[in-house]
Amino acid sequence: xxxxxxxxxxxxxxxxxxxxxxxxxxxxxxxxxxxxxxxxxxxxxxxxxxxxxxxxxxxxxxxxxxxxxxxxxxxxxxxxxxxxxxxxxxxxxxxxxxxxxxxxxxxxxxxxxxxxxxxxxxxxxxxxxxxxxxxxxxxxxxxxxxxxxxxxxxxxxxxxxxxxxxxxxxxxxxxxxxxxxxxxxxxxxxxxxxxxxxxxxxxxxxxxxxxxxxxxxxxxxxxxxxxxxxxxxxxxxxxxxxxxxxxxxxxxxxxxxxxxxxxxxxxxxxxxxx
Ligand SMILES: NC(=O)c1ccc[n+]([C@@H]2O[C@H](COP(=O)([O-])OP(=O)(O)OC[C@H]3O[C@@H](n4cnc5c(N)ncnc54)[C@H](OP(=O)(O)O)[C@@H]3O)[C@@H](O)[C@H]2O)c1
Numbered sequence: 429x430x431x432x433x434x435x436x437x438x439x440x441x442x443x444x445x446x447x448x449x450x451x452x453x454x455x456x457x458x459x460x461x462x463x464x465x466x467x468x469x470x471x472x473x474x475x476x477x478x479x480x481x482x483x484x485x486x487x488x489x490x491x492x493x494x495x496x497x498x499x500x501x502x503x504x505x506x507x508x509x510x511x512x513x514x515x516x517x518x519x520x521x522x523x524x525x526x527x528x529x530x531x532x533x534x535x536x537x538x539x540x541x542x543x544x545x546x547x548x549x550x551x552x553x554x555x556x557x558x559x560x561x562x563x564x565x566x567x568x569x570x571x572x573x574x575x576x577x578x579x580x581x582x583x584x585x586x587x588x589x590x591x592x593x594x595x596x597x598x599x600x601x602x603x604x605x606x607x608x609x610x611x612x613x614x615x616x617x618x619x620x621x622x623x624x625x626x627x628x629x630x631x632x633x634x635x636x637x638x639x640x641x642x643x644x645x646x647x648x649x650x651x652x653x654x655x656x657x658x659x660x661x662x663x664x665x666x667x668x669x670x671x672x673x674x675x676x677x678x679x680x681x682x683x684x685x686x687x688x689x690x691x692x693x694x695x696x697x698x699x700x701x702x
Pocket of ligand 1: 466631670
């Protein structure tokens with residue numbers, strides 16, 4: 429089975445949009461996005477506003493045509509607006525957060541559910557194990573098709589992979605060109621049929637956006653530098669997330685995959701900033 433089965437080719441991200449979330453999700457869908465990334469974390473995401481828009485959109489576009497991804501976030505990543513009782517144990521917190529996500533998004537299942545980030549900067553802790561086990565249960569009973577993790581270092585991912593009964597199916601990480609576009613984690617994902625989702629592809633890589641060599645590639649294909657980066661992602665197996673607020677950029681982002689870079693160009697982008 430292909431690891432990309434059940435995955436989209438491009439994801440629209442909804443972080444930091446606050447009250448603009450509703451109108452921007454609507455605009456993204458109007459322009460062709462069907463995959464939406466959010467989190468039950470009001471500090472950075474308005475999952476409830478994503479859902480308000482989806483509720484209206486479901487009247488025209490069936491739920492099954494969307495790909496919805498949300499996240500369980502530990503207390504340390506939240507503000508006071510928690511989707512669970514922080515005094516409860518982790519399995520209860522995950523179940524309550526997940527249930528609240530379903531309500532927010534007006535759906536009875538998710539396509540993908542992520543642990544937003546591990547408890548500690550190093551290691552996959554017993555708390556993380558408890559969370560993962562609960563996510564495995566949600567997957568087993570069909571509440572989420574995919575389970576995965578975010579903000580993971582290579583060793584943490586390896587630890588999870590070794591201990592998990594159901595292996596992570598996706599990893600969502602900030603993707604720095606200066607770290608070989610998260611080379612170690614990407615390589616592990618490729619070897620283990622895990623889909624790698626990359627975010628901050630433009631904002632974490634301003635040196636790539638400004639690079640004369642990359643600009644020359646964009647000129648060659650008469651496209652924008654952002655499109656070259658998203659196209660590069662396609663070639664190296666990164667599932668890109670964009671959080672653009674601009675309709676023109678939405679359209680350009682989705683058209684990125686029409687471009688086919690040469691192997692020399694791919695190699696140049698992959699290795700020049702490492
Ligand atoms: N798991 C996590 O911890 C985590 C953390 C951060 C983000 N994320 C996810 O990733 C999503 C994307 O976040 P991000 O950090 O990559 O930043 P982003 O929100 O996608 O920021 C992209 C920036 O690049 C600009 N831009 C210029 N040309 C663009 C183009 N053609 N296409 C897209 N953007 C263009 C955008 O401006 P315009 O608006 O003017 O286009 C925007 O300022 C978030 O919404 C969230 O869903 C997850």
